[in-house]
Each structure stands twice: as structure tokens, then as C-alpha cells.
Amino acid sequence: MQRSLPVLEQRRFGETLRRDAWWIPNVFVVVILSSFIAYATWAAFQNAHYTSGPYLSPFYSPEIWGDSPHAWFGPKPGWWPGWLPFSPALIILPVPALFRFTCYYYRGAYYKAFWADPPSCSVGEPRTSYLGERYFPLVLQNFHRYGLLLSFIFLIFLWHDAWKGFWFATGTGGMEFGIGMGSLVMLLNVVLLTGYTLGCHSMRHVVGGMLDRLSVAPIRKRIYDVSTTCNRTHMNWAWVSLFGVALTDVYIRLCAMGILTDLRIL
Secondary structure, eight states: OOOOOOOOOOOOTTOOSOOSOTTHHHHHHHHHHHHHHHHHHHHHHHOSSOEETTEEOGGGOSOSSOSSTTOSSOSOOTTSOTTSOOOHHHHHTHHHHHHHHTOHHHHHHHHHHTTOSSSSTTOOOSOSOOOTTSSTTGGGGGGHHHHHHHHHHHHHHHHHHHHHTTEEEOTTSOEEEOOBHHHHHHHHHHHHHHHHHHTOHHHHHHHHTTOSOGGGOHHHHHHHHHHHHHHTTHHHHHHHHHHHHHHHHHHHHHHHTTSSOOOBOO
């Protein structure tokens, strides 16, 4: 005898049988991500105080055009439209923003916290239909792997910036190796960003997605294993690297404004 299962009515928005404080993680996500977006937008439009000595803010790296000694091609080009605000950060930030915005972990976080889709497991959501990621803007999520590949290029520049952060100008016009607090801040920042990038879910597809057996490619197998190790704590890498980028910019900005004095350790 065939039995039919009862069809339960969809929960109303926020309705749940859960008794735990399921909403607390969503509050933290909204506060932290909103604060980061607000600060990053403000810092990008400043076009000032983003470099101090050998230090360059990660929001402005690589500096293609700009007023600092780190700029590749000098100051703002003459062809730049006068009505369009200029900042070196506005030229390069779309790439890391694309990578972060389309990250698999961040999707789950802000879908729940900002869009309540759903607010949490076993909690009613405010909509009854599901469109998937076929329409704008969610169709942009499909560009995540391309954001990953472009982010590797940015990591190269950030590691180069971290290396330059250990070289200080001398009174004779030369350069000498040294260690400042900013040197360590920049090094920690790029280490955190590297761990976050290597642990990306798409990273393992890039490394081994075209192979039926990873054992036939030992180097790629080793990279795959490293990526898997980072992927196990991808959520942690996502948050600490986000704080790392912001704090690095804050430190360099305060040094450039004369509010802080960079401590020379060596």
C-alpha cells in the first residue's frame, strides 16, 4: 500500500522551533561586513595617506598611477576624465572585491545575514520562490574562479610590497635592510591573504580538476593537499584576512598622517 507524506506549510518569515540564539552570527556578519565595506570605500576615495616610507597600503597595491614613489607610470594620466574621481585604489579594488564577493563562504554568510535566504537552518524566509544564480547580480557568482586567478597576480605584488617593506632609505640615498613594525604588519597581511586564497574551494579545481588521478602529478598533488588543509579552516582565513587588510591600511595611514611613529625593531 502506497502512502503519501503530508505536505507541511512553509514557515513564515522568522518562524522556527529552534530555541538557540541563531540570529547572533547574522548580527556579527552584518556589522563586520558593513563596517569593512564602509571603511574600504572611504579609504579608496581618499587618495591620500596610503603610503609611508617603504610601506604601501594593500588597498592601493599595485599602484598603477598615483602620486607616491610606488606608482608605476607616475601621477594621474592626462586622459583621465575630469568628472570621474581619481584614486589608485579605484582602479585595482574591483578584482579583490569580485573575489571576496563571490567567495563560497561569504555567499553563505551574507545570503543569511543580509538577504535572509534563509536567515538560518530551519528558520522561515521571507520569499516563496527561488531563482538561483541565473540572473543579475547573482549570475556574477559564476566568475569566482576567474577572480581567484586574478587574485594570484595581486598576491605576487603584495609579496613584493612586503619584501620592499623591509628596505629603508638611508641618509646617503641608498637602501638598507631593516625591520619595522610596519614590515611585520605587511608580512602578516600577505600571509593571511595567501592562506585565504590557497584555501579557496575553486583552488582545488584549478589544481586538480582536469586530472582523473592526482597521483600521476605529484607536484600538483602536493599543492592540492596544501589547499585542502587551508580549506578546512577557510572560514577562519576569510575573517582574519579581512581584518588583516583593514588593519594594515589603518596602520600605514596613521603613520603617514603622523599620528603613529613606526617602531624600528632592527
